[in-house]
Amino acid sequence: MQKKWWMESVGYQIYPKTFYDSNHDGFGDILGIYEKLEYLNDLGVNLIWICPFYDSPMDDNGYDVRDFFKVYESFGKLEDVKKLLDRAHELGIKVIMDFVLNHTSDEHPWFIESRKSKDNPYRDYYIWHDGKVINDKKVEPTNWGSFFGGSCWNYDELTDSYYMKIFSNKMPDLNWKNPKVQQEIVDVGKWWLDFGMDGFRIDAVSHLDRDSFVDIKNAKDKYPLDWHKFSNLPKVHDYLKMLNKSLFTTNDALTIGEVGGQATIKEAIKYAGFNSNELSMVFNFDHNWCNNLFDITNPKKLKTNVVDLKKTFNKWQHAFKDNGWVPLNWLNHDQPRLMSQYGDYKFPLQSGKMLATALYLMRGTPFIYQGEEIGMTNYPFEDVNDFDDISSRATYTYELEKTPDDPVRALKVASLRSRDNARTAMQWNKEEFAGFSDENPKVLVNRNYKKINVETQLNDQKSLLNHYKKIIHLRRFSEFKDLIVYGSYEQIDIENEYIYVYKRIYEHQTLLVINSFSRKKQVYQLNHYDIKNIVISNYDKQKIKNQELTLRPFESIVFEVKEKL
Numbered sequence: 001m002q003k004k005w006w007m008e009s010v011g012y013q014i015y016p017k018t019f020y021d022s023n024h025d026g027f028g029d030i031l032g033i034y035e036k037l038e039y040l041n042d043l044g045v046n047l048i049w050i051c052p053f054y055d056s057p058m059d060d061n062g063y064d065v066r067d068f069f070k071v072y073e074s075f076g077k078l079e080d081v082k083k084l085l086d087r088a089h090e091l092g093i094k095v096i097m098d099f100v101l102n103h104t105s106d107e108h109p110w111f112i113e114s115r116k117s118k119d120n121p122y123r124d125y126y127i128w129h130d131g132k133v134i135n136d137k138k139v140e141p142t143n144w145g146s147f148f149g150g151s152c153w154n155y156d157e158l159t160d161s162y163y164m165k166i167f168s169n170k171m172p173d174l175n176w177k178n179p180k181v182q183q184e185i186v187d188v189g190k191w192w193l194d195f196g197m198d199g200f201r202i203d204a205v206s207h208l209d210r211d212s213f214v215d216i217k218n219a220k221d222k223y224p225l226d227w228h229k230f231s232n233l234p235k236v237h238d239y240l241k242m243l244n245k246s247l248f249t250t251n252d253a254l255t256i257g258e259v260g261g262q263a264t265i266k267e268a269i270k271y272a273g274f275n276s277n278e279l280s281m282v283f284n285f286d287h288n289w290c291n292n293l294f295d296i297t298n299p300k301k302l303k304t305n306v307v308d309l310k311k312t313f314n315k316w317q318h319a320f321k322d323n324g325w326v327p328l329n330w331l332n333h334d335q336p337r338l339m340s341q342y343g344d345y346k347f348p349l350q351s352g353k354m355l356a357t358a359l360y361l362m363r364g365t366p367f368i369y370q371g372e373e374i375g376m377t378n379y380p381f382e383d384v385n386d387f388d389d390i391s392s393r394a395t396y397t398y399e400l401e402k403t404p405d406d407p408v409r410a411l412k413v414a415s416l417r418s419r420d421n422a423r424t425a426m427q428w429n430k431e432e433f434a435g436f437s438d439e440n441p442k443v444l445v446n447r448n449y450k451k452i453n454v455e456t457q458l459n460d461q462k463s464l465l466n467h468y469k470k471i472i473h474l475r476r477f478s479e480f481k482d483l484i485v486y487g488s489y490e491q492i493d494i495e496n497e498y499i500y501v502y503k504r505i506y507e508h509q510t511l512l513v514i515n516s517f518s519r520k521k522q523v524y525q526l527n528h529y530d531i532k533n534i535v536i537s538n539y540d541k542q543k544i545k546n547q548e549l550t551l552r553p554f555e556s557i558v559f560e561v562k563e564k565l
């Protein structure tokens, strides 16, 4: 099997706006990341992914790019990025950035030109279409819905036509069929790789092609959202092969594509199989739905569907076992917090440690999302004005239309999955504003920062943060490092509803990873194994009697074992 540096890395995702404010303006910045590099190095990560910091009007927090070659003013300057890269590289930390290529901002010069007239040279940089006339009324070319609500077309008076935008109105979609667009994007990527970036997380990559413009039939909604209309269509692979050849391979870049759009395993292998010549890996979201988070009637009941979760991870681990590589991430900046989703509010420390052990000892490259390592939680939204995220506001409006007399319900639904949950200030210490900033922050700060913060946990050997450090250490420096990175993965007892057990095997070593997702006592039989050592655990004094292991709430334990013949 081929071996690559990024297979042996441990990644960490940074949302720059809320990571650390170095210049006292209440907004996170690039030099803020620079100042926290020692922290990241001490944590043990050696790869960071930074969410967009391009110049942008910030309609979607930087995913709406106004200038690919400039840094958004509040984030800093290009020199700051250079300084960050140099220091990170000195510390042995690789850096990848978000590469947004499905759309730009409507304030990008290409779009400003494109909308001017039908014969503008930039017209075909975007996807323009005339409207349909129904009953003497002009309507959108198709009834397709967009991810952020409403139609995926926006009307532009100037030329009396519609442009496509599968996200917000201010994010017009690029027309990838146009070779000039392809070349522009290659130039952008090349520029950043030459600047010193080690690769990209490629945003919304599965959406680069569109189906033919035909209405969705028998739809309940006015603008039904059907991912198939703009996800994982065949041309996407041609575009990626082109990018791979002219940009990624020639520059030895690490590339991880975001493939929402319900990419199947077969599709995923096409994107990121070892022989696909497209991407190094793909982020998928299958494991983000193995709970009843939408059931707002009883948000506190045990919500993880453990069997589903196991089947999901198993599916990806198996499909990629000889053919490719996967990233290992619980959640990201678009999802609610891990602790509020798969963690347990009664056993935060035990469940947090268990979740880290369960995922990050699998085969793949971990990506820890900022704040996950200290167990940050969802934000207690009290008002719709707390939402900064455009899609959370859209969800609220949509839910309120359903029950106009019940704004509390609408807020509750929008809050549960709100992307703003993951975008609150990083909790560094007990000081005002969680040590994120010393000025009034322009971002939300969760009130629980006095209890949940980096400084307190650094000083506590038994903290979640120190558990993350131990896991990372195991992956990178221990006698099991080759096993954890390159060993095989084998899941056992798949139908057990409470315990997630898998084995990792490499040459003469075997690890048995046992994780209880239960608040109640669980029992696990160890009679097939001779136990050599306890490698890591989240409780002291394991209870093993007559080859029977009794697991306490959310207990997690990793044994080095020898299988009995």
Ligand code: GLC
Pocket (backbone or CB within 6 Å): 060, 063, 064, 100, 167, 203, 204, 258, 333, 334
């Ligand atoms: C991706 C990003 C998300 C963004 C969207 C549009 O899904 O992760 O934050 O809103 O693409 O760029």
